[in-house]
């Protein structure tokens with residue numbers, strides 16, 4: 807299955823977190839299956855937080871951020887009855903607002919699971935509920951408001 811981010815056209819593929827055209831970035835890959843989006847990522851050991859062995863909070867927020875905008879694009883497409891990979895110009899969303907709650911320390915050296923669920927689609931505004939898990943423990947939750955860029959932006 808093609809990742810949501812791999813459907814972004816090259817001109818929008820430079821994002822540090824999720825751009826397939828940014829070799830220095832994370833190259834996060836998110837997938838929509840059965841109404842839920844998921845991405846898996848293992849941060850490098852350099853992304854250490856204040857406590858040794860725990861992941862830096864900014865890394866966690868950025869994973870929610872990039873998974874959230876990908877989720878918004880996939881959910882909006884699905885609502886319109888078309889898959890991301892079927893579109894020449896898939897919808898492009900940016901983060902207007904991102905709230906993160908850090909629930910538990912996130913261990914380093916573990917594959918993290920990031921999940922997204924659709925809250926609402928209202929015109930150009932898509933709200934997504936997000937969570938980040940390590941070893942089946944919820945380490946962070948979040949909520950995003952993503953806005954679809956106007957045509958030609």
Ligand SMILES: CCCCCCCCCCCCCC(=O)SCCNC(=O)CCNC(=O)[C@H](O)C(C)(C)COP(=O)(O)OP(=O)(O)OC[C@H]1O[C@@H](n2cnc3c(N)ncnc32)[C@H](O)[C@@H]1OP(=O)(O)O
Pocket residue numbers: 814818819821823824871872875898899900901902903930931951953954955956959
């Ligand atoms: C920049 C190009 C990049 C393209 C890359 C794409 C692919 C990769 C993507 C990867 C990305 C990875 C992730 C990243 O890192 S994305 C990078 C971080 N995000 C940004 O840089 C976004 C900066 N902001 C903007 O560009 C504009 O403000 C946007 C485009 C978001 C809206 O400006 P625009 O002029 O278009 O629309 P509008 O102002 O008429 O607002 C529309 C509606 O939204 C409502 N609203 C707005 N803000 C908020 C808010 N904070 N809370 C609540 N509501 C808010 C507003 O009231 C209105 O509602 P309504 O009155 O209609 O009911």
